[in-house]
Amino acid sequence: MGGQAPVGEFEQLVLLAVMQIGDGAYGVPVRREIERRTGRDVSRGAVYTTLDRLEGKGLLGSWLGEPTPERSGKAKRFYRVERAGIKALKESRTALRSMWTGLEPVLGEL
Amino acid sequence: MGGQAPVGEFEQLVLLAVMQIGDGAYGVPVRREIERRTGRDVSRGAVYTTLDRLEGKGLLGSWLGEPTPERSGKAKRFYRVERAGIKALKESRTALRSMWTGLEPVLGEL
DNA sequence: CTTTAATGTACACATTGTAGATATTCAAAG
DNA sequence: CTTTGAATATCTACAATGTGTACATTAAAG
Numbered sequence: 001m002g003g004q005a006p007v008g009e010f011e012q013l014v015l016l017a018v019m020q021i022g023d024g025a026y027g028v029p030v031r032r033e034i035e036r037r038t039g040r041d042v043s044r045g046a047v048y049t050t051l052d053r054l055e056g057k058g059l060l061g062s063w064l065g066e067p068t069p070e071r072s073g074k075a076k077r078f079y080r081v082e083r084a085g086i087k088a089l090k091e092s093r094t095a096l097r098s099m100w101t102g103l104e105p106v107l108g109e110l
Numbered sequence: 111m112g113g114q115a116p117v118g119e120f121e122q123l124v125l126l127a128v129m130q131i132g133d134g135a136y137g138v139p140v141r142r143e144i145e146r147r148t149g150r151d152v153s154r155g156a157v158y159t160t161l162d163r164l165e166g167k168g169l170l171g172s173w174l175g176e177p178t179p180e181r182s183g184k185a186k187r188f189y190r191v192e193r194a195g196i197k198a199l200k201e202s203r204t205a206l207r208s209m210w211t212g213l214e215p216v217l218g219e220l
Numbered sequence: 221c222t223t224t225a226a227t228g229t230a231c232a233c234a235t236t237g238t239a240g241a242t243a244t245t246c247a248a249a250g
Numbered sequence: 251c252t253t254t255g256a257a258t259a260t261c262t263a264c265a266a267t268g269t270g271t272a273c274a275t276t277a278a279a280g
Contacts, residue, residue: 115237116237118236118237119236136227136228137227137228138226138227154227154228155229155230155231158227158228158229159229159230162229182224182225182226182227183225183226183227183228184226184227184228184229185227185228186226186227186228187227187228
């Protein structure tokens with residue numbers, strides 16, 4: 001086979017945010033990154049739920065930060081994108097690109 | 111305000127297929143277009159349900175073909191993308207582009 | 221009349237999207 | 251020591267989207 005289940009709209013954003021952040025990607029900055037780049041506002045719940053589901057599908061991996069964090073607050077859970085996640089992202093992009101091909105003139109560039 | 115509810119992953123594909131086909135876009139060719147361009151296979155039900163929902167949201171408009179079609183079969187229902195649909199497509203693309211920016215080197219071009 | 225092909229419609233159910241409430245943990249203030 | 255506040259995460263519930271299967275309609279071909 002080739003492509004397992006396609007990844008959803010918001011899931012893509014979350015995967016991409018984790019990639020963009022690189023080291024130190026956890027809930028809060030993931031949320032900020034999406035809000036900053038897309039301008040839409042996102043609830044905390046939406047982010048955490050999605051991170052969790054993506055991990056369940058093996059597209060993300062996670063681990064807990066220091067058991068005794070310096071600052072206040074609960075220990076952070078950090079994420080990174082797995083191979084399968086990268087693959088999924090590429091597949092989504094490829095599909096969309098194919099569908100867009102040739103439409104720029106019609107829809108206006110940029 | 112600006113963007114209403116974001117459009118889903120598959121919804122985007124359907125909107126784009128309708129655009130690509132232009133005149134004469136109805137269920138069967140929409141399905142074919144998506145299968146052809148993305149290589150994934152799509153059930154008829156998925157297409158019709160999605161066309162219907164997109165119309166419900168005002169992103170697509172539709173009308174019935176000839177009351178007495180030449181060939182056999184039920185009358186075709188044709189679709190076109192409305193203003194709001196084009197806007198939605200552009201917004202999705204913009205959001206994804208923002209999120210992708212700078213990742214090509216990391217993920218490999220193409 | 222029966223079968224076949226082209227379409228669309230109805231329904232059901234799984235997966236995603238999203239928000240709100242609640243819990244955990246640590247530090248700083250009293 | 252107790253309270254309060256900030257930073258995080260987890261839980262829960264429900265709405266929206268994704269997808270397949272079964273059923274209905276229509277007309278041409280047998």
